[in-house]
Amino acid sequence: MSKHNIPGAALITGASSGIGATYADRLARRGHDLVLVARDTARLEALAARLKAETGVKIDVVTADLTQKADLARVEARLRDDATIDILINNAGVSVAGAFVDQDLDRVESMIQLNIVSVTRLAHAAARAFAARDRGAIVNISSVVGLAPELQLAVYGATKAYVTYFTQTLRLQLSPNIQLQAVLPGATRTEIWDRSGSGGADKLDPAMLMEVDDLVDAALAGFDQGELVTIPSLPDPADFAAYDAARTKLLPNLSRNRPAERYKVSEPA
Template sequence: MTTSPTVLITGASSGIGATYAERFARRGHDLVLVARDKARLDALAQRLQEENGVKVDVLQADLTQSADLAVVEARLRDDARIGILINNAGMAQTGSFVQQTGDGIERLIALNTTAPARLAAAVAPRFAQAGTGAIVNIGSVVGFAPEFGMSIYGATKAFVLFLSQGLSVELSSKGVYVQAVLPAATRTEIWQRSGMDVNALPEVMEVGELVDAALIGFDRRELVTIPPLHAPVRWDALDGARQGLLSDIRQAHAAERYQPQR
């Protein structure tokens, strides 16, 4: 009998993380839920255990704090039952770039980039040695769109996509699956926490629909899943153009247009 791997989910107390927890619990996976709000984690854990008969551990942690992050890293390194990491914890940007503070920038980058990179780095060696495992990184379509005016947030989500693609290149041959999930606006508490009214946005996806779509991509072993994208050829064209650049940028000399005029 094959035992389903335990799933560790960050940002699991609400929204996308909590919905991932519900969906994996229904599939019969034990869970490790990570977030700051222990009361909400405990309530979710109790409900999922009662409804699905799975084991759910709660790990209270603020992933912007090095000591808390180290605890989660240790769990990922040492708990051989964990076979899936969902890097979901994140925060949005409040205000334009000129309104940002140094502390705010540092916190946003710590949660949106440093934490997922460190957690992936903690578990990847074990997954590679075992020849199996999955890392799911939640990014955003904002990482494609500087026009949206969320420069710091968008930059962190562009990092998440690049990190996922790079890890896939390095780890896929070792049996490790890496998926980047890129939502558009989704109805979660991230908007309220950033001081924005989600109801003022013109088009918002419900969180259940988002996670269900992401899991279809997960089951298909897609490398990049963009639930709101109705025309996948657009992503194929973008990624194909990017790959087409590779031979052009490996040059020993500057392009002719940058050569001094003689």
């Protein structure tokens, strides 16, 4: 599957539709057994039946709501205890439309639980299991929104900024034999638009909207090339490299024992 030739099964969250279901299709066709996780049992079972018939791989279905502690704990345990799983596709996520002051805070809290807490806990379970075997891959689905506060998706964007930062930091801490990838889609034709309350993907400029098959195929190509951060629509990877270089240029001066000169207040005469 990649430069590390990861052989095992893949656990995919949010696997009943959209990006997760497309990853399931592509990974099954690459010969990987699957553990499919989502809330919609009927959809999961229909997808599993089709992929089993078309590819012959082994597929287990796990019905779980990752915003619920008990369900999340069951999926964590599967990652810890199932030594056949070598790949985690941390895909489940949700958005909430509207300006922050107008949003329902219970929905916002549930979004944080799914987009941050579940991603973190599942990655932790996978990282520990993979570290013990010194192999594996963790793919975290982030978003370009996390790079662009100008898009004004205050909490959703912040959750995705977390996912990207989290993935980059894991790369510094885990063995090079454990592959890390943050995938940063732009606008993609999935059900997240309807569920967010934004009115659906069809309201978007078609020039900005990527089809889900193209998105996942590009993400897997980036994975095969060993990319840590994959932005499927970005034509020139040097642009992100320059962005990252500008960030790292700040590092020597982010923590010093004196304030910068511009913050020094003149003594009164």
